[in-house]
Amino acid sequence: MTEQMTTANKEKLVSDLKVVISDTEELLRATTGVAGEKVGELRDRLVVRLRDTKDRVIDLEHALLDKTKAAARATDDFVHDQPWKAVGVAAALGLALGVLIGRR
Template sequence: MSQDLTAANKEKLVSDMKVVISDAEEILRATAGAAGEKVGELRTKIEVRLRDAKERLADAEAALVDKTKAAARATDDFVHDQPWKAVGVAAALGLALGVLIGRR
């Protein structure tokens, strides 16, 4: 279920985490004064939301790892296919960084 993490997915994840935090605060307030049926219902609700949030975070992490590995493979392939271009790009970046650092 690895999918691209779009802006809508990020917003949904943030929204879900806010709901989980809100539920956690509510359960803390409920357990401060009284225990009983309400506490059990809140704990069940928060367990379900935490499980859902963990699944979404795991999916997001898997997507990020997949994208990172793909980028690393593409870079490795480029360097092996065209080593002199890679050396030229690295030298140009080094020169640009040296100039930027030297201005400070």
């Protein structure tokens, strides 16, 4: 369960970073015509940092995808290797969920 929460948090982080990158790109386009030495230097630094951030987000996304695929393979292997245990776990989870829903 903790691994699933971590994966969900990473997915949310990637999504949020994509929004920030998109907003930053829009800001850069909006300030293209603005003159001034300070603005030019800031734009140059921002372009470099934005490029680095994009690369990191892509790497994080690939790592997240790899971990998700590995977890799916491990689950598939477990179900194929020990089908009765998988059925038992699914039945226990179903029963527990049914009890929780029935209380409401």
